[in-house]
Amino acid sequence: MIRGASLRGFVGLVEELGGDAEQFLERFSIPPAALTSETEVVPITSHDLMLDAVAHDLRCPDFGLRLAARQDLGILGRLALAIETSSTAGEAVECVSRFLFVHSPALSIRVEPDPWGHREVAALTYRKDPRESPYSPQATELGVALFHEVALALLGSLVGLRSVELPHQPLSPVSRYTEFFGADVRFGRPVAALRVERRALDAEFGSADAAIRRFAVRYLEVHHTDPEHxxxxxxxxxxxxxxxxxxxxxxxxxxxxxxxxxxxxxxxxxxxxxxxxxxxxxxxxxxxxxxxxxxxxxxxxxxxxxxxxxxxxxxxxxxxxxxxxxxxxxxxxxx
The missing domain is CATH 1.10.10.60 (Homeodomain-like)
Structure with a gap:
């Protein structure tokens, strides 16, 4: 499953593209109310298939990128507070890695070694468990693009971004990707990732607040159980x-x-x-x-x-x- 909030901005974007958002939601059995709910979840396979179908039917190959540009950290609900009050980017990523199951148990974000072997570079990977749902190019672009947009909003800039990696081949002209991410984008890679200089993980957040973060993390610990357990x-x-x-x-x-x-x-x-x-x-x-x-x-x-x-x-x-x-x-x- 995935929280319906992942589709915030979906209705307005589909209508701007000349489509019927309600028709797509009905077609994939997704309740319209889920998009504005803080708690309602929807099947991630239906969610992802709908994104791919919209991109195809409305001839909008960059639909995932466009939808990400309309969203912000708020789609993560209570997890957002723990992230934005973290002291550094590294602490925020650790928080996302630990609690992303609250948004969707099928998704994960990790800090991993650079796949190109550069010690000064880390890979912030974005994965969907294939045991839970099949791969979706549009959903992957939405997730990676939102990851990028949130980091940009929290840090103000991503000077240390070396490249963006995507497992599929380009859906849009490559220039669309480089324009969106402001960095080199590589396709056909083993896993979706943002490659950043390790020093970028030490960047401090202006919104840091240790007391509020402790409260937010404790709330997540008490009210949510990791499905892995x-x-x-x-x-x-x-x-x-x-x-x-x-x-x-x-x-x-x-x-x-x-x-x-x-x-x-x-x-x-x-x-x-x-x-x-x-x-x-x-x-x-x-x-x-x-x-x-x-x-x-x-x-x-x-x-x-x-x-x-x-x-x-x-x-x-x-x-x-x-x-x-x-x-x-x-x-x-x-x-």
């Missing part, structure tokens, strides 16, 4: 790796996690969920992914999403989205 996350990943190849069972997953099935049920209940609910969610994610990103026959989609036959897929998709698998594919693919 949840049993439900381990169950979800176990199912995501086995659905479509073996018949899933709670006994099999419990054995994989080295616990008794009843213990697993109690642990999941304590996290306000259950095995069947997680299995249904995993099947939905897989089915929508294959319907939206491949031309596989429906029978094959059904098998890969863990259904015994195409009729099982049809019943499930109608229950999830109120339409047939073929209609769902048409909506997601725009064909």
């Amino acid at each position: 949840l049993v439900s996350t381990r169950v979800r990943r176990a199912l995501a790796g086995s659905v479509g190849s073996t018949q899933p069972s709670i006994a099999g997953v419990a054995r994989l996690l080295a616990m008794h099935p009843r213990t697993l049920q109690r642990r999941l209940a304590a996290e306000s969920t259950g095995y069947e609910a997680i299995l249904d969610d995993v099947r939905q994610e897989l089915a929508l992914r294959y319907l939206g990103t491949t031309d596989l026959p429906l029978g094959q989609v059904a098998a890969m999403a863990g259904f015994s036959g195409q009729s099982g897929l049809s019943h499930a998709v109608r229950r999830w989205r109120g339409v047939s698998p073929s209609e769902m594919r048409r909506r997601l693919r725009g064909t």
